[in-house]
Each structure stands twice: as structure tokens, then as C-alpha cells.
Amino acid sequence: MIYLDNQATTRCDPEVVSAMLPWFSEHYGNPHSEGHKAGDLAAEAVENARAAVASLIGATPREIVFTSGATEANNLAIKGAARHLARQGSERRRLITVATEHKCVLESVRDLAAEGFEPVILPVCRDGLVSARDLSVALEVPTALVSIMSVNNETGVIQNIETLSALTRQAGALFHTDAAQAAGKMSLTCASSDLMSLSAHKFYGPKGIGALYVRHKPRTRLQPLFSGGGQERGLRSGTLPTPLIVGFGEAARLAQKALSGEAPRLEGLRAQLLEGLERLFPGLVVNGAQARRIAGALNLMFPPGYAARDIMAALPDIALSTGSACSSAEITPSYVLTAMGLDAKDAARCLRLSVGRFTSTPEIVQALEEFGLAAREARRAS
Structure with a gap:
């Protein structure tokens, strides 16, 4: 073939596979178990991987929240941010995205319409790029969040995220980007975003693991999607899959190097x-x-x-x-x-x-x- x-999707790099293997059978401790070596080793491996993923996008490790993939990260970013603002009494109800976004972004925005939010879906030009003018006009109504992907998953077209995010921030809205197709393939920085979604399997890592960058200063706040033990700073409960996270970290290191x-x-x-x-x-x-x-x-x-x-x-x-x-x-x-x-x-x-x-x-x-x-x-x- x-x-x-x-x-x-991409083939899992052999170096990534080699990095993961010991964490399935040799070092199988729960990273949330404290007080014994197996748990401590797993926790250390998770934090090393977190640092590698953060480095790939110019973030700090504390700004990386592990998820099951970009779909969950996109849902957490959009629904989590919108619901937190609503809970705080914000009157900003507009959510802006683009007609060529990944389905999970479009559906997340549409789902929130049932909760009183106003979805706005911007068109694109024939070249696949969204007009900064269209975004400016849409932002004239007080807006909670704008979500625009960095690179389109069908065409590979790169949006002008720096310009679009600057317009968004000037309007007082949060800016989220789905960077699943960009990470590891082009120079990428989180500096222009409040929230950024990543997926390991798009750049030679394993399937089933992704991350959400959540800006720490000034802090971006989210409401979790589900309840549990409060892992990942209370934003994403559940036992972390150490082997997949180790693979994610190794894929990030290899991508940055190559x-x-x-x-x-x-x-x-x-x-x-x-x-x-x-x-x-x-x-x-x-x-x-x-x-x-x-x-x-x-x-x-x-x-x-x-x-x-x-x-x-x-x-x-x-x-x-x-x-x-x-x-x-x-x-x-x-x-x-x-x-x-x-x-x-x-x-x-x-x-x-x-x-x-x-x-x-x-x-x-x-x-x-x-x-x-x-x-x-x-x-x-x-």
C-alpha cells in the first residue's frame, strides 16, 4: 500500500512505539497513585510528556490539559468556555466559527444554541480563507468566543490566525483554534490563542490522546464537560493513559526536532x-x-x-x-x-x-x- x-491519520513513528511499550507492561502504575515507586514513575513520565507537548507550541506545562483527542479538546474549549461565562452572568452570547471547521466544532457551537447562545457561521472565500472583514462585522455584537482552525483538515489551507485572533481579542472575546492539522507540521505558537486543541495521531503519535492548551496568564476559565476525581486541574477527570501520553510527548519531541x-x-x-x-x-x-x-x-x-x-x-x-x-x-x-x-x-x-x-x-x-x-x-x- x-x-x-x-x-x-499518520503512521505511529517507530521511536514513539518504542517509547510507549514499557509503560504498558513494565511500568504500569497509575500516575495518580502516590506513595509508591510505580505511581511516582508514571507521574514523572506524564509530566515529562506534558513539558514536551507544551514546548512544541511555546506553552508552559501547566497550560496543557490532556484529553482523548482533538474532538474532546474542541468540545471542552467551546462548551467549557461558553458555559463558564454564562455561569458568571456574562451577557455575551454570540459564538463565531467558520463554515469549513471540523464537524465537532460546528456541532459544539450549534449544540449551545439550545442553551441560549447565538451561533454565527462565517463563510469562506473560494481559496478557503475567512475574511477578516467578515469577522470584524460579526464581532460588532458582543461575542463570547471565536473558534477558527489553524489548518483545514481537507484542504490544508492555513488561516491567518494572528490577524483573526487580534481582532477577536480587541473585541473582548476569547479565541480558540483547532490546531490538530498544524501541530508538528509548521511553526506554531499558542501566543495568539486563549485555547488551542491538539491531537497526537496527526503527527506520528498514537490515536486516543490529545490536549487542550488553556492560557494561564491572564487565565482562561472553563467549566468541565463531566464530573469525576478532578484530575488535570479539575478540567478533565479520569485516569490518565500513561503509555499514550508518553507517546504523545515523544511525537512532540520528534516533530520539534524534525x-x-x-x-x-x-x-x-x-x-x-x-x-x-x-x-x-x-x-x-x-x-x-x-x-x-x-x-x-x-x-x-x-x-x-x-x-x-x-x-x-x-x-x-x-x-x-x-x-x-x-x-x-x-x-x-x-x-x-x-x-x-x-x-x-x-x-x-x-x-x-x-x-x-x-x-x-x-x-x-x-x-x-x-x-x-x-x-x-x-x-x-x-
């Missing part, structure tokens, strides 16, 4: 893949801003006559996708692409491809050969 679906060299290599592989596909499919279109996208990501609209699902069926040994993994069971067109102005027929001709750390040049060559066979077969059939 040639794996070109790294925006959906970042400067990895991005140019991925850009080269992406360019090789795109150039080859443009030769095979004249009229191929790249969806989203080309200048503002992470190194490994492509979202492509194939010429008329090429249905995305037919191309996928003709390429059983290549892993790619028609859109977000979070909504892959849906048969409707990608809501991200339709929000960018594509109609249903256009969206049905689109594929998402993404190269990663373990993608090689020979794999790109082989993938292009198989795409070539699929293109010739499609032309003969038509």
Missing part, C-alpha cells in the same frame, strides 16, 4: 505528485490557497469525466480520500468544498492526497504510474 492519506528539515522534503514530494498528476489529467485544479497551505497537503478537482470514487476504486493499493475522515460515512458532497463555492458535481470530482514523514520518492513514482493506468482506463471507458 502507498499511503497518501496523512491528513486523516520540523525545519521535514517541511521542505514534503513540499518537494507534494510538488512531484502534483506535477505528475497535472500531466496525466490536463485541467486538474488545486482547491484552496496554494501559497497558504501545509507542506504535505493537496486537495484536487479532477477534470470533467473523472469521478473521485471511480478513481479511488481503480487505485486499490493507494490510500487516499474524498474528504474528511470524520464524515467519510456520509454520501453527500464535502461541506468544506461546497462552502468554498464548489457545486455537488464539482465536489464529486475531488480527492484529498497528503504525503508524510514515511512517504518516499519511489512511492510517488509508483503512485503516478498507477494513476496513469487509471486515467487511461477511464478514457477508454468513456
Whole structure:
């Protein structure tokens, strides 16, 4: 298999796996158990990992709250912040997000409408970018929170978070960003955000573990999603999964170390893949801003006559996708692409491809050969 679906998930780096293994069987203590060596060792491992994750985004360790992934982190950020403000008597009821956000962000904002909040969903331009002017206009009404993702999970487009967060803070609202697709893939700082969501499996760590950055100074306050033993400073109760957290920390360390060299290599592989596909499919279109996208990501609209699902069926040994993994069971067109102005027929001709750390040049060559066979077969059939 040639794996070109790294925006959906990434292979767990072998060094990450090696770091995790002892914590499943050798060092299996509960990190919340005090007074014996097994618990102390686990607690130390958790805090070392917390420091590594914090370093990746320029935070302090106390600002990192471990969660089960970015979906939980997004829910905690949006619902937790909104409910805390409401409990404190704030009259700010507007929640602003963007039409191309991850489903869990859009649904969290919509869920809060039943609690008296006003959801505002901003449009995007054809390039996938949200207009600063649109945000400014929306912020004219007192707003509780704005949530805008750093990098889109389908197109790889990078939003101008620094500008958008500055507008938000000037209006007195909290700013949250879903950085699951950005962390470990580009230079990233939490300085512009009050809340930031992360996910380990998007940058070669294990599935099932993520984190929420919660700014400490000035302090951002949240209401927990559920009750329990009060772990993670009372924000996320439950026994911490030490092996997964250790893996998360190791993935963060590796990402920080490899970042400067990895991005140019991925850009080269992406360019090789795109150039080859443009030769095979004249009229191929790249969806989203080309200048503002992470190194490994492509979202492509194939010429008329090429249905995305037919191309996928003709390429059983290549892993790619028609859109977000979070909504892959849906048969409707990608809501991200339709929000960018594509109609249903256009969206049905689109594929998402993404190269990663373990993608090689020979794999790109082989993938292009198989795409070539699929293109010739499609032309003969038509």
C-alpha cells in the first residue's frame, strides 16, 4: 500500500512505539497513585510528556490539559468556555466559527444554541480563507468566543490566525483554534490563542490522546464537560493513559526536532505528485490557497469525466480520500468544498492526497504510474 492519506491519520513513528511499550507492561502504575515507586514513575513520565507537548507550541506545562483527542479538546474549549461565562452572568452570547471547521466544532457551537447562545457561521472565500472583514462585522455584537482552525483538515489551507485572533481579542472575546492539522507540521505558537486543541495521531503519535492548551496568564476559565476525581486541574477527570501520553510527548519531541528539515522534503514530494498528476489529467485544479497551505497537503478537482470514487476504486493499493475522515460515512458532497463555492458535481470530482514523514520518492513514482493506468482506463471507458 502507498499511503497518501496523512491528513486523516499518520503512521505511529517507530521511536514513539518504542517509547510507549514499557509503560504498558513494565511500568504500569497509575500516575495518580502516590506513595509508591510505580505511581511516582508514571507521574514523572506524564509530566515529562506534558513539558514536551507544551514546548512544541511555546506553552508552559501547566497550560496543557490532556484529553482523548482533538474532538474532546474542541468540545471542552467551546462548551467549557461558553458555559463558564454564562455561569458568571456574562451577557455575551454570540459564538463565531467558520463554515469549513471540523464537524465537532460546528456541532459544539450549534449544540449551545439550545442553551441560549447565538451561533454565527462565517463563510469562506473560494481559496478557503475567512475574511477578516467578515469577522470584524460579526464581532460588532458582543461575542463570547471565536473558534477558527489553524489548518483545514481537507484542504490544508492555513488561516491567518494572528490577524483573526487580534481582532477577536480587541473585541473582548476569547479565541480558540483547532490546531490538530498544524501541530508538528509548521511553526506554531499558542501566543495568539486563549485555547488551542491538539491531537497526537496527526503527527506520528498514537490515536486516543490529545490536549487542550488553556492560557494561564491572564487565565482562561472553563467549566468541565463531566464530573469525576478532578484530575488535570479539575478540567478533565479520569485516569490518565500513561503509555499514550508518553507517546504523545515523544511525537512532540520528534516533530520539534524534525520540523525545519521535514517541511521542505514534503513540499518537494507534494510538488512531484502534483506535477505528475497535472500531466496525466490536463485541467486538474488545486482547491484552496496554494501559497497558504501545509507542506504535505493537496486537495484536487479532477477534470470533467473523472469521478473521485471511480478513481479511488481503480487505485486499490493507494490510500487516499474524498474528504474528511470524520464524515467519510456520509454520501453527500464535502461541506468544506461546497462552502468554498464548489457545486455537488464539482465536489464529486475531488480527492484529498497528503504525503508524510514515511512517504518516499519511489512511492510517488509508483503512485503516478498507477494513476496513469487509471486515467487511461477511464478514457477508454468513456
